[in-house]
Amino acid sequence: MKTISVVTPCYNEEENIEDCYRTIKTLFETKLPQYRREHVFCDNASTDRTVEILRAIAAADPDAKIILNARNVGPMRSNYNGVMAATGDAVVLFMPADLQDPPELIPEMTRHWEEGVEIVYGIRATRAEGLVMRTLRKFYYRLISNFSTIKVPPDVGDYQFVDRRIVEAMRHVEDSYPFMRIMTFEAGGRAVGMPYHWRARRRGMSKNSILQLLDQGLNGLVTFTAAPMRLALYFGFLIALVSIVYALLNFVLALVFYGRLAEPGILTLIVALFFFGGVQLFFLGLLGEYILAIYGQVRRKPLVIERERINFDAPRMDAEEATPSNLHGHTV
Missing domain, CATH: 3.90.550.10 (Spore Coat Polysaccharide Biosynthesis Protein SpsA; Chain A)
Known part of the structure; x- marks a missing residue:
């Protein structure tokens, strides 16, 4: 039986x-x-x-x-x-x-x-x-x-x-x-x-x-998919592309409407600094998830x-x- x-x-x-x-x-x-x-x-x-x-x-x-x-x-x-x-x-x-x-x-x-x-x-x-x-x-x-x-x-x-x-x-x-x-x-x-x-x-x-559901979900993503790193790569590329387009647009607008390349963009600069600072912290946390996964694996508890x-x-x-x-x- x-x-x-x-x-x-x-x-x-x-x-x-x-x-x-x-x-x-x-x-x-x-x-x-x-x-x-x-x-x-x-x-x-x-x-x-x-x-x-x-x-x-x-x-x-x-x-x-x-x-x-x-x-x-x-x-x-x-x-x-x-x-x-x-x-x-x-x-x-x-x-x-x-x-x-x-x-x-x-x-x-x-x-x-x-x-x-x-x-x-x-x-x-x-x-x-x-x-x-x-x-x-x-x-x-x-x-x-x-x-x-x-x-x-x-x-x-x-x-x-x-x-x-x-x-x-x-x-x-x-x-x-x-x-x-x-x-x-x-x-x-x-x-x-x-x-x-x-x-x-x-x-x-x-x-x-x-919190446990999030932990389990992240474990599945980190262990069996390349999704987090791929999304980070795509997101980083998209931000870089948008930044280049925005810089060119500002350059044209500054020359046409202001005749100079200073002062009007200060607020944009501050916002951009906070934005990119947040993005960098997000990516560091993402890398930390992979490092934690490696750390847990090598400890062999x-x-x-x-x-x-x-x-x-x-x-x-x-x-x-x-x-x-x-x-x-x-x-x-």
């Missing part, structure tokens, strides 16, 4: 984690009974009851495996560490605890995998979120898609169903800040996309702040320092035996 692993990163998800576990468990029992289930939860040093609930789940079901991080290392590193710990013949790279990405797609993803597809990627065709965030995400995904050195379809997230070969290929990529949604395409292989509606959270608030692993060596039980009467009443 083949195994399908599902990886769920979590941080302070006490309102969602048990529902996520039960949903995946029920789905495998009803839609995929021919496959073993391995559900890997990666807790990012939660401060609420998440760890307590996870311990109860693990005590009742050895197919639920838990990784407890020693500290919060961010969602991307924690998720990647869980994928590397998964042992399945195929792996669902990311199943959010709040189920915003629909788990009901997994049986169809499995069918594609059975037909020889190595990467079944979810496409977030529509989103249940505000206009501003939806527009910004659309722009970002198209920027990644158009400028990436790897062919990446637009609107692709981390919700992907991949073959074991892809996971092993990802393991050989030594990256201090892994960006999984593109790493899979870097591994190559037959791929199929599945559009779906990205749902709003039913309970709780997202733990991914705006571990992605995640784990505090504990649960059920990774535990024997499996049949589905009937792994049905707890009350998950909260168990401890490990």
